[in-house]
Amino acid sequence: MPELPEVETTRLGLLPKVKGRRIDEVIVRNRRLRWPIPRNFEKMLAGQTVGDVHRRGKYLLWDCGTGFVLSHLGMSGSLRILQAETAALVHDHVDIVFDNSLVVRYHDPRRFGAMLWLAGRELDHPLLDKLGPEPLSSDFDGNYLHAASRGRRTSIKEFIMNGHVVVGVGNIYASEALFMAGIDPRRYAGTISRARCNKLAESIKQTLANAIRAGGSSLRDYVQADGELGYFQSEAQVYGRDEMPCNVCGSHVRSIRQGQRSTYFCATCQK
Ligand SMILES: [Zn+2]
Structure with a gap:
């Protein structure tokens, strides 16, 4: 998608x-x-x-x-x-x-x-x-994420995928950003500290920006090959890597279902 x-x-x-x-x-x-x-x-x-x-x-x-x-x-x-x-x-x-x-x-x-x-x-x-702020804009940061999540007893993964909270954080990028921030995707959004909200907001920005950069660098090839503005998948650390070793600690990457979507995470690196 x-x-x-x-x-x-x-x-x-x-x-x-x-x-x-x-x-x-x-x-x-x-x-x-x-x-x-x-x-x-x-x-x-x-x-x-x-x-x-x-x-x-x-x-x-x-x-x-x-x-x-x-x-x-x-x-x-x-x-x-x-x-x-x-x-x-x-x-x-x-x-x-x-x-x-x-x-x-x-x-x-x-x-x-x-x-x-x-x-x-x-x-x-x-x-x-009713769309939330753009993740790559200055309207979206750790302070915003912290304030928006207080009292929310939904998982942090589903919270950041909610377009009323922030737009455009799809399933792949939610798993990847939570891994980068070291946050367990099952945690309640309302329990994530301000420091960790800062880290998560930065991880979301970085994950999306990396993917845009990867797409942008191959754009010329897409257009010249057959006119296709194709899709790409950035180098995933956890997404789609069920049962494979974590690149950081070697533990097996786990897959669970959250809100009818697959979540991938490392239970050792993400707390
Ligand atoms: Zn790990």
Whole structure:
């Protein structure tokens, strides 16, 4: 599933290709995404110029001046940059065709993603209103995490994955950040000390930034190979390493279920 680093990498790949470019045409092959693509979507976008592409959580917001295209990659979506004449394949649901004969093509086998038009300058859409702070911004730090978690009897892993608390900390990065911070993922959020909240906030930032860097460094290859803004997995210390030796202490990495998601951790390194 595309997580924050993949979405940010997609944004960084799209930006130089679409910034300042006019949208000539939009082709919708299938409207049945998580929310149906509105009937007037093609009409609203045609002739618009993309000024910038922002990211909020895992949403990309394409600023067109008179409104925003809101896109989300869902469980299995990708946005690829291709030459306009490239034939569409199955699951290629939307084409945004630009005046430089490039097309941004939205591909999504499971169709849990979104492609919507938000008219006007205000980003007060219900999908965006209740989102927590951006993990890489200065609004998110140990003090914030400490204050937000007091009295919370939910596991710290589920707490940092809650988008109302902080956006974009997906399952892989939650396990990795907790390992980096040496915190047992089963602990109640409300019992983590201020010093450890500081460490955890820094670990979340570092884990996400490393993944974005890894994606960014391979971006040129993705785009040049076949237009694919592909996904990548950063070097995981614990995620997906069930029963393998911990890289730090050699104990077996353990896997448990928390909130229907797999958590990986080292019971020796994480207390
Ligand atoms: Zn260990």
